[in-house]
Amino acid sequence: GENVEQHPSTLSVQEGDSAVIKCTYSDSASNYFPWYKQELGKGPQLIIDIRSNVGEKKDQRIAVTLNKTAKHFSLHITETQPEDSAVYFCAAWSGKSTFGDGTTLTVKP
Amino acid sequence: GAVVSQHPSWVICKSGTSVKIECRSLDFQATTMFWYRQFPKQSLMLMATSNEGSKATYEQGVEKDKFLINHASLTLSTLTVTSAHPEDSSFYICSATGAGATDTQYFGPGTRLTVL
Numbered sequence: 714g715e716n717v718e719q720h721p722s723t724l725s726v727q728e729g730d731s732a733v734i735k736c737t738y739s740d741s742a743s744n745y746f747p748w749y750k751q752e753l754g755k756g757p758q759l760i761i762d763i764r765s766n767v768g769e770k771k772d773q774r775i776a777v778t779l780n781k782t783a784k785h786f787s788l789h790i791t792e793t794q795p796e797d798s799a800v801y802f803c804a805a806w807s808g809k810s811t812f813g814d815g816t817t818l819t820v821k822p
Numbered sequence: 823g824a825v826v827s828q829h830p831s832w833v834i835c836k837s838g839t840s841v842k843i844e845c846r847s848l849d850f851q852a853t854t855m856f857w858y859r860q861f862p863k864q865s866l867m868l869m870a871t872s873n874e875g876s877k878a879t880y881e882q883g884v885e886k887d888k889f890l891i892n893h894a895s896l897t898l899s900t901l902t903v904t905s906a907h908p909e910d911s912s913f914y915i916c917s918a919t920g921a922g923a924t925d926t927q928y929f930g931p932g933t934r935l936t937v938l
Binding site for chain 2: 749
């Protein structure tokens with residue numbers, strides 16, 4: 714089955730800095746890669762996604778890149794704000810989602 | 823759009839009782855619903871996948887008789903934890919696809935179950 718590894722497990726940045734979270738996957742059949750933000754006590758919220766026929770996607774301060782050959786994809790958040798602090802999960806879809814272990818992002822004001 | 827609700831948001835029950843959690847897609851017809859379990863500071867663990875009108879597909883290691891899933895309509899799926907025990911205490915989250923791309927999941931807010 715699919716295996717998704719996510720790094721780092723914790724990330725602390727200063728407000729205004731950029732944050733990068735990286736994931737690798739194992740199943741070459743995976744073709745959809747969403748990123749979720751989860752705040753304490755709440756369900757995951759889809760923040761951006763990318764499909765296997767695209768290399769990069771951007772939505773305001775958030776961008777995702779995908780390298781199919783290397784089987785890795787990354788989340789980039791620029792100009793971080795304290796409200797970006799949360800747990801971020803990557804996932805790979807091949808009929809169902811397999812999630813990474815999550816990254817706790819802390820943005821210090 | 824693409825809103826998924828869960829009810830209740832939290833529940834406390836005594837050991838040995840059964841608890842039912844509802845998952846509803848409010849503004850779209852859910853072709854598939856997924857049930858996850860999440861322990862504190864851990865990732866989401868898929869428990870089962872359900873399609874309307876058919877039996878749920880359970881992940882390996884998930885007890886079918888313990889976690890009963892019913893997907894009776896295109897907007898409602900229920901998870902019943904039967905004879906709950908303290909080790910069943912967890913955060914249960916559902917998601918649904920069907921609003922747009924078939925692989926885009928929309929998650930509910932989760933249900934916190936505490937078994938005393």
